[in-house]
Amino acid sequence: MExxxxxxxxxxxxxxxxxxxxIFKIPQAGSVKIExxxxxxxxIIDLVNHGGEDQAVYLYGQPDYDxxxxxxxRELPAGIFGENLTVSExxxxxxxxxxxxxxxxxxLEATSPRIPCxxxxxxxxxxxxxxxxxxxxxxxxxxxxxxxxxxxxGMKIDYKPYEGIQIAANEIxxxxxxxxxxxxxxxxxxxxxKIGRAxxxxxxxxI
Numbered sequence: 241m242e243x244x245x246x247x248x249x250x251x252x253x254x255x256x257x258x259x260x261x262x263i264f265k266i267p268q269a270g271s272v273k274i275e276x277x278x279x280x281x282x283x284i285i286d287l288v289n290h291g292g293e294d295q296a297v298y299l300y301g302q303p304d305y306d307x308x309x310x311x312x313x314r315e316l317p318a319g320i321f322g323e324n325l326t327v328s329e330x331x332x333x334x335x336x337x338x339x340x341x342x343x344x345x346x347x348l349e350a351t352s353p354r355i356p357c358x359x360x361x362x363x364x365x366x367x368x369x370x371x372x373x374x375x376x377x378x379x380x381x382x383x384x385x386x387x388x389x390x391x392x393x394g395m396k397i398d399y400k401p402y403e404g405i406q407i408a409a410n411e412i413x414x415x416x417x418x419x420x421x422x423x424x425x426x427x428x429x430x431x432x433x434k435i436g437r438a439x440x441x442x443x444x445x446x447i
Contacts, residue, residue, distance in 0.1 A: 241397035245318035245326035248282040265319030271392040294433045301414035303328030338402030345389035352433035353409040354379040359444040377410045405429040
């Protein structure tokens, strides 16, 4: 794997929610610093549903890009899905919570699949795109930053699959609203996103 594009967004107007969004990501030349809360210079408007230490960096893979380009019948520029890093040879279907991505001194850890919102549909100029995106389970992956540092386009990525309890990112998409008790207990054994962890812990405590 390698980084094909490093993308950050500045506040731009959009006809949803607060009227502003950081989803319009633009490829960057040169190196960009990654810290605990993500890429320096990147904008996150909706801090309730996006960003934070467990959604610090969003990765999307070129194989999924190629699939969507074929389905939509057009070339898709890097950053259109709102990802910070466009990555070669990375498919959403192969990702597991806890997987790590080593990029030079930077270490990222997968925490959750992307659950898209109405802003994403507006970005894609298709009011139904959110449902399509979820249905195809090609949602990329959010990561926490275990070790920060500098990254740039062309850097190699050393991919380390998680060796603990295997929770496929796509599996979470299938039942994230109403998981079974057994499923929640299993999810809590993996390094999942803290919002999901709090939700599962609350649900289990109420049983």
